[in-house]
Amino acid sequence: MSVGIEIHDGGLAHVTLSRAEAGNAIGLETAHGLREAAHACAREDLRAVLLDGEGRSFCVGGDLREFSRFSGESLERHLLAVTEALHDALRTFATIDAPMVAAVQGAVAGAGIGLASAADVTLAADDASFTAAYTAIGYSPDAGVSWFLPRLVGPKRALDLLLTNRQVPAAEAAALGMVSQVVPADRLAAEAARTAEVLRRGPTAAFGATRRLVASGMTADLGAHLDRESAALAAAAASATGREGVAAFLGKRAPEFTRVPPRS
Template sequence: MTVTAEIDDGGLARVTLRRGEAGNAIGLETAHGLLDAARACERASVRAVLLTAEGKSFCVGGDLREFSLLSGEALEKHLIAVTEALHEALRTFAALDAPMVAAVQGAVAGAGIGLAAAADVTLAADSASFTAAYTGIGYSPDAGVSWFLPRLLGPKRALDLLLTNRRTSAAEVAALGLVSRVVPAGHLPEEAARTAEVLRRGPTAAFGATRRLVAAGLTSPLGPHLDREARALAAAAASDEGREGVAAFLGKRAPDFTRAASGT
């Protein structure tokens, strides 16, 4: 299997790219593997998702060796099949209440940038490097890269990376806003797992509402967005999670959102 999804009893999903020997390049099988993983998370109503990759590199982008075996109309149909599966995986992950943490190392290129950008919290090893790569081979972006980068970096900086394909360090992309934090390479797995566990124990429904508000706020006028915030806050306050959070605060104890979610 090129992608696995392991979901523990506490609701933490560990989604792992397992083509380390190929730089975790995304071909048709891997795209469908990501979609299967996303749907498994959806069915299980997970509380947090941790996306990692085996090998030296997180993801070097599309599987060019696979693509090079085809040409013309056959290649076009193949790439549409790959991107349809990959994009549906991204849509499914984005629709979850559960937040996603991504841990990226080594080379991050093409669709790998899209996967990194799609996560809510992205941790990068200090030795990681990032390259858009698409136009360098005559391709245009996929995996949401042309949607995420302008929103995270601004259009000018996004186009700088997309058109020049210059290699950027983890420190630079963190300063630009593509990743959340840079950590020493040797501590990346531990820090990513710790962050995912913190989110797993959090208020999943409130996380989902927050993710949707932030996404909507990027394109919504202020007035309608304030109305959306008010409705979301009222619903959160009336929920089991909201009641548990307030009771814990007033009682000067740590909230147990996992118990509130189970209704016990």
């Protein structure tokens, strides 16, 4: 199994790329695994998702050994099948309310950058390095990389990374805005689990509304976006979560946001 998923009581999903021997390269099986994991998350009443990868590297990008077994039209069909599944996974993760935390280490290349960028909070080990890699082999981006990177670092820097394929160490990735935080490699798993737990205890519906507002606000007309903000805020304030948040603030206590029931 190239992608594992565990859904814990309390609403935390742990999705793991598990092809350590291949640097968690993404071929058809892994793309299907990610899609299945994303759909499983969408079916559950989740409060947070943690995405990580086994082994020395988070994800080295596409599985070029697999791709090299095809040529011509068969290669085109194969890559369309891979990206269809992978992109469906990214779209599905983006639609759920539960925020996603990604923990990345070692090589983060190609589609690995897309997966890392899709997370709401991305923690990088201090040994992580990022390389677009696509144009170095005559490919163009997938996995949302050409959508995420310009929004994270600006179009000029994005083109620098996509065209030169220069290696970006973790500290520079944080300075550019590609990741949220850099942590010691031996603390990555613990810090990612802690961050996911903080989010799991939070106001999930408000997180979902906030994620959607930030995503749509990147391209929306200001007036239309302000209308969406108004509607989202009013709905959040009237919800049980919003009422509890205000009551806790006024009562000078920690909020107790609604939790999912234990899994049977």
